[in-house]
Every structure is written in structure tokens, then in C-alpha cells.
Amino acid sequence: MKKEILEKLKAKLEKEKENLEKELKSFAKKNPKLKGDWNTKYPEFNRGVGSQGLEDAADEVEEYLNLLPIEANLELRLQLVNSAFEKMKKGKYGRCEKCKKQMSLERLKAYPEAQFCIKCKK
Ligand SMILES: [Zn+2]
Structure with a gap:
């Protein structure tokens, strides 16, 4: 792969990493004990008691439950x-992990x- 193409893809990945982390940070926090693991923040119930408060709490629980799969997806x-960066470092970037063939540039772009x-993904 040409160096300039690799640089472009790397820049794209860096941008993507930034966006993913920003998105995750908006509702989750990094697990300090496990690298690459994020935890969705549980809503805080400090809106007081009463039926209104309970309803809000229920909404927040629902929101939390809705966020879990989103968090898992962003984390993945x-x-x-990150593993693409690792592969770039090792000079193995762009190879399919199943058939070991070089992936098409269209796919990587x-x-x-x-x-x-694309073949192995099916
Ligand atoms: Zn393949």
C-alpha cells in the first residue's frame, strides 16, 4: 500500500477515534481498570420524591437501558x-483477518x- 494512502486512512481513523471517544464520553466513562472498556453512567436520582420524581426515574432507567447497546457498539x-492502528504499526494493515488477502482500497476507504x-464478512 502506498504511504500516502496509508496516511490518509490513518487520518481518517484518527478522526473516527476522536468522534467515537467524544460520543462515548457524553454518556459513559472509561473503566480505569480495563483498557478499552467503557461503562454507561447510571442516571442519578436526585430529583426528589413524589410521583413526578418516580416517573422521571423510570424514564432515566429506560434511557440507561437504551444506551447500553449503543455504548457496546461504540466501544466495539x-x-x-485501535486494532487498525496496531496493524499499521506492525505493517499488517489492510489484510483480511480471515483469508489474509489484502482488502480492496474501496473497502478500506x-x-x-x-x-x-467483503467476501469474508458475508
Ligand atoms: Zn477475507
């Missing part, structure tokens, strides 16, 4: 981005953190 994407080529 972030892990893929559309999805620079791809683990598998």
Missing part, C-alpha cells in the same frame, strides 16, 4: 479502530477499521 468500533474483506 473503538476497539476495531469506506470502512478503514475493517477486519474482514
